[in-house]
Amino acid sequence: MYDLIVIGAGPGGYEAAAYAAKLGKKVALCEKNELGGTCLNVGCIPTKTLLRSAKAFEDCQEAKLYGVHGAAQASLDLAAVQARKKSVVDTLIKGVTGMLKRAGVDVIKAEAKLVAPGKVSADGKIYEAANILVATGSVPAVPPIPGLRDNPQVLDSTGILNLDTVPESLVIIGAGVIGLEFASFFATVGSKVTVVEMLPKIAPVVDEEIAKGLMTALKKLGVTFNLSCKVTRVEGSTLFFTDPEGKEQKVIGTYILNSTGRSPVLKGIGLEECGVFFDRRGMKTDEFGKTNVPGIWACGDVTGRCLLAHAATREGIVAVNNMFGKPDRMRYSAVPSVIYTHPEVAQVGATEAELKEKGIAYRKAVMPMAIAGRFIVEHAGKTGTVKVLVSEKYGQVLGVHMIGGACGEFIASAAAMVELELCVEDVRQIVFPHPTCSEALKETVINA
Amino acid sequence: MANAIVMPKAGNSVEECLLSKWRVKVGDVIKTGDIICDIETDKSAIEVEATADGTVLALFWQEGDLVPVLQNILAVGTPGEDVSALAPAGGSAPAIADAVAEAATATTAAVATPTEAPAAPVAASTTAPVANAPLSPRARKFVAEHPFVLPAINGSGANGRIMEKDVAEAYRNAARLSPAAAAMRADGVATPATGTGVSGMIRAEDMGKAAAAPATPTAAAPAPAPAAPTAAAVADVITEKPFPQIRKIIAKRLHESLSSMAQYTLNAEADVTGLLALRQRIKEQGEALKLANINIGDMVMFAVIKTLQKHPEFNAEFGDNVLRMHSAINIGFACDTPRGLMVPVLHNAQTMSLGEMSNTVKTLAKQANAGNLNPDLMQGATFTVSNLGALGITNFTPVISAPQVAILGVCKTLLRPVRDKNGDICYRDFMQFSLTMNHMVLDGAPGAQFLNTLRSIIENFELVCIAG
Numbered sequence: 001m002y003d004l005i006v007i008g009a010g011p012g013g014y015e016a017a018a019y020a021a022k023l024g025k026k027v028a029l030c031e032k033n034e035l036g037g038t039c040l041n042v043g044c045i046p047t048k049t050l051l052r053s054a055k056a057f058e059d060c061q062e063a064k065l066y067g068v069h070g071a072a073q074a075s076l077d078l079a080a081v082q083a084r085k086k087s088v089v090d091t092l093i094k095g096v097t098g099m100l101k102r103a104g105v106d107v108i109k110a111e112a113k114l115v116a117p118g119k120v121s122a123d124g125k126i127y128e129a130a131n132i133l134v135a136t137g138s139v140p141a142v143p144p145i146p147g148l149r150d151n152p153q154v155l156d157s158t159g160i161l162n163l164d165t166v167p168e169s170l171v172i173i174g175a176g177v178i179g180l181e182f183a184s185f186f187a188t189v190g191s192k193v194t195v196v197e198m199l200p201k202i203a204p205v206v207d208e209e210i211a212k213g214l215m216t217a218l219k220k221l222g223v224t225f226n227l228s229c230k231v232t233r234v235e236g237s238t239l240f241f242t243d244p245e246g247k248e249q250k251v252i253g254t255y256i257l258n259s260t261g262r263s264p265v266l267k268g269i270g271l272e273e274c275g276v277f278f279d280r281r282g283m284k285t286d287e288f289g290k291t292n293v294p295g296i297w298a299c300g301d302v303t304g305r306c307l308l309a310h311a312a313t314r315e316g317i318v319a320v321n322n323m324f325g326k327p328d329r330m331r332y333s334a335v336p337s338v339i340y341t342h343p344e345v346a347q348v349g350a351t352e353a354e355l356k357e358k359g360i361a362y363r364k365a366v367m368p369m370a371i372a373g374r375f376i377v378e379h380a381g382k383t384g385t386v387k388v389l390v391s392e393k394y395g396q397v398l399g400v401h402m403i404g405g406a407c408g409e410f411i412a413s414a415a416a417m418v419e420l421e422l423c424v425e426d427v428r429q430i431v432f433p434h435p436t437c438s439e440a441l442k443e444t445v446i447n448a
Numbered sequence: 449m450a451n452a453i454v455m456p457k458a459g460n461s462v463e464e465c466l467l468s469k470w471r472v473k474v475g476d477v478i479k480t481g482d483i484i485c486d487i488e489t490d491k492s493a494i495e496v497e498a499t500a501d502g503t504v505l506a507l508f509w510q511e512g513d514l515v516p517v518l519q520n521i522l523a524v525g526t527p528g529e530d531v532s533a534l535a536p537a538g539g540s541a542p543a544i545a546d547a548v549a550e551a552a553t554a555t556t557a558a559v560a561t562p563t564e565a566p567a568a569p570v571a572a573s574t575t576a577p578v579a580n581a582p583l584s585p586r587a588r589k590f591v592a593e594h595p596f597v598l599p600a601i602n603g604s605g606a607n608g609r610i611m612e613k614d615v616a617e618a619y620r621n622a623a624r625l626s627p628a629a630a631a632m633r634a635d636g637v638a639t640p641a642t643g644t645g646v647s648g649m650i651r652a653e654d655m656g657k658a659a660a661a662p663a664t665p666t667a668a669a670p671a672p673a674p675a676a677p678t679a680a681a682v683a684d685v686i687t688e689k690p691f692p693q694i695r696k697i698i699a700k701r702l703h704e705s706l707s708s709m710a711q712y713t714l715n716a717e718a719d720v721t722g723l724l725a726l727r728q729r730i731k732e733q734g735e736a737l738k739l740a741n742i743n744i745g746d747m748v749m750f751a752v753i754k755t756l757q758k759h760p761e762f763n764a765e766f767g768d769n770v771l772r773m774h775s776a777i778n779i780g781f782a783c784d785t786p787r788g789l790m791v792p793v794l795h796n797a798q799t800m801s802l803g804e805m806s807n808t809v810k811t812l813a814k815q816a817n818a819g820n821l822n823p824d825l826m827q828g829a830t831f832t833v834s835n836l837g838a839l840g841i842t843n844f845t846p847v848i849s850a851p852q853v854a855i856l857g858v859c860k861t862l863l864r865p866v867r868d869k870n871g872d873i874c875y876r877d878f879m880q881f882s883l884t885m886n887h888m889v890l891d892g893a894p895g896a897q898f899l900n901t902l903r904s905i906i907e908n909f910e911l912v913c914i915a916g
């Protein structure tokens with residue numbers, strides 16, 4: 001009899017399992033694939049490894065701006081990049097394995113299924129537990145577009161991570177975060193990239209001013225955008241779509257990347273049998289991670305709430321705390337998100353559009369990142385922007401939106417401002433190190 | 449021989465004072481003129497000086513006590529002397545132990561104070577927490593300086609008094625307020641006891657709502673009814689705000705005023721178009737002519753003084769069926785200060801020129817705001833003026849300060865269309881007045897006459913000034 005059985009060892013599941021075990025609970029963790037889930041194996045980590053290589057390649061091209069000559073002839077060996085990716089992933093999987101072992105979690109390497117509240121079957125055995133945390137994550141969605149399925153020219157985010165040569169051209173369906181990161185990578189390393197997006201804008205969750213800046217930066221890399229365009233069918237490596245005028249257009253790519261979204265893993269895990277509520281978008285949980293069935297909890301992509309690794313982790317910890325009587329609750333208002341394109345986009349809190357929609361009175365400040373000396377030092381010829389939204393009456397920091405350099409590295413300080421509801425005058429009292437790009441963040445807040 | 453130092457009589461009508469802070473403790477050596485404690489009347493804060501030399505042998509009252517004037521508050525003499533004969537009836541003896549105990553904890557003295565240690569557990573285990581148990585002054589200060597909601601707690605001091613260490617502990621365990629929520633609390637938005645932020649921090653979103661549902665469901669808890677609207681969403685939130693001493697006294701006085709008189713209010717208005725024009729000229733040329741910066745309020749006050757000279761029955765006190773009319777016109781004027789409502793008094797206002805009066809009013813108001821007004825300058829008013837015009841009030845019911853018989857409320861100036869001599873419509877500025885009187889003394893007709901005189905003086909202000 002376990003205190004907790006976790007199904008799925010992604011960042012939602014494995015962190016929750018380790019945390020519960022550290023609280024002294026008896027915990028089992030079931031995983032049908034590798035430990036680490038989407039994030040570690042085919043998501044965050046591999047994509048960031050690729051993007052790091054693209055950055056090195058870009059640095060070579062730009063080296064002359066910094067007085068370093070002879071680097072521009074550098075070439076990128078995608079097979080070597082993949083080898084590095086594999087070694088990074090392997091290292092991290094080992095890390096997770098060791099961490100779970102030290103915490104005392106029983107890892108069950110098998111597909112698991114709920115058979116009843118308090119009962120899980122895996123590996124032909126029935127395991128019992130007071131609490132079950134479902135963290136089965138998500139898989140690439142396949143929209144009903146003719147020719148998308150079973151077409152060797154069409155790859156999803158997992159498939160494209162296995163390419164050994166840089167394709168001559170790439171057509172990307174969907175300008176969401178995943179599509180844009182791949183666009184940034186392949187355009188940098190030499191592919192002709194075309195993005196086809198149904199909405200009139202890219203990165204719909206990003207503040208509009210910042211999203212525009214990102215589109216400009218990607219266009220400079222040579223990415224072609226077809227916005228407000230609906231994909232109608234795929235034939236081999238040709239993609240057909242209707243343009244905003246309603247005319248049929250086509251674009252050919254060595255490969256076509258389907259990055260239209262993610263589907264929660266809900267089938268075959270016994271939710272129906274146990275009477276757990278879910279819909280197409282995911283399992284239904286409250287702010288404590290509870291489902292409608294006592295003793296069954298859920299976290300991460302399977303809830304469809306916020307498809308980010310760190311959100312999954314936090315939701316898992318919240319659920320564990322509540323299972324064992326420690327007050328805690330999930331808040332989404334200060335979950336930061338980063339797009340690891342070059343330049344990076346980082347944001348936390350409300351976008352300007354959200355504030356307008358909710359009728360919240362606000363003030364805003366928008367400043368170039370170049371007001372921080374370090375930005376000019378590090379990013380010759382580049383631009384960046386910081387946008388800060390604060391409440392009209394109290395100057396409470398409500399949203400921070402940035403593009404430029406590696407701004408994802410300091411969005412955490414903005415997240416603390418939003419989470420702790422600091423006001424402009426509070427931030428004025430916080431000392432930021434000089435010279436760093438983060439000074440642009442402080443400067444913008446105190447000008448809001 | 450040991451001597452006693454008494455609570456001074458801080459003004460003629462003062463019967464008791466709040467002992468707000470001791471500046472000395474038992475064992476201190478003091479000499480005449482040293483500050484021994486701070487006291488407050490309903491109107492001011494004063495430092496009390498020692499009137500004898502020696503070692504402090506006993507403090508007879510506790511901080512926060514309301515002490516009758518001329519009562520012994522402290523014994524001074526040679527160590528070892530018996531001071532029991534000096535102890536006043538009604539003095540709160542535990543104060544001595546408390547004060548020492550708290551001083552000891554505050555200065556982290558290594559020696560435990562025997563008086564406190566055994567007392568605390570008894571108090572804690574037998575008494576249920578009381579929402580408004582008395583707070584020691586240091587505890588009160590701590591609460592004022594820390595942004596949190598003080599829950600009902602047990603005091604560890606004598607008689608359940610809540611000490612600084614009690615509130616400090618409560619603070620460590622209580623929900624913090626986010627800076628944004630704290631700003632909202634300062635604006636008067638109701639604060640729930642717990643919130644939904646980091647470690648239960650009270651967030652802006654929680655303000656004005658009921659306390660967040662405790663986030664501690666157990667695994668065995670029954671399934672929540674899906675999507676049932678929670679009653680908590682509309683629950684009433686009660687925020688208790690215990691009255692500080694000064695406010696208690698104000699409340700008592702106001703209630704006594706209304707329960708002892710037949711108060712009623714007449715409203716009238718006066719054309720101040722001319723007054724406003726005069727004010728404009730003073731503003732433009734006053735400096736060159738070395739005039740005081742006389743404002744509309746000063747002019748109205750001056751008109752009131754002239755009016756009172758013509759209606760002596762308004763410049764009076766009433767009691768025991770006798771009306772006492774004063775020849776001196778001492779006008780009290782209400783000031784809203786950071787310490788609450790204060791009423792400085794313009795003594796012998798009938799002797800002052802308009803310029804003098806204007807300067808005196810400004811000086812008194814400034815001192816009242818700073819809290820260093822001599823208490824005697826808040827005594828002896830024979831009539832009171834209260835001005836809410838700047839706050840946009842068009843008429844109200846001022847409450848008389850007993851034993852006076854009337855009070856004039858000065859209200860907002862309104863623009864009104866009137867017919868001029870030729871029957872044409874023109875616009876004029878009219879200031880509004882609300883005169884509350886004690887009907888036991890003053891009937892409607894004299895009240896109307898008073899207001900008519902006031903109007904006539906205001907509307908012919910320059911002539912009245914020339915007449916002197």
Ligand SMILES: Cc1cc2nc3c(=O)[nH]c(=O)nc-3n(C[C@H](O)[C@H](O)[C@H](O)COP(=O)(O)OP(=O)(O)OC[C@H]3O[C@@H](n4cnc5c(N)ncnc54)[C@H](O)[C@@H]3O)c2cc1C
Pocket residue numbers: 007008009010011012013030031032033034035036037038039040042043044045047110111112113135136137138157178265268269299300301302306307308309310311312340
């Ligand atoms: C290309 C890409 C890039 C991304 N980049 C980022 C990024 O930079 N930052 C970020 O925050 N997020 C990123 N994400 C999203 C992130 O990967 C997910 O939000 C995160 O992995 C969700 O974690 P999870 O624990 O909910 O689920 P997952 O990571 O999907 O893990 C679920 C696990 O459950 C296992 N499982 C499923 N069913 C069963 C079963 N029946 N029995 C046993 N095991 C089962 C699966 O095998 C899987 O290992 C990216 C995603 C992709 C696809």
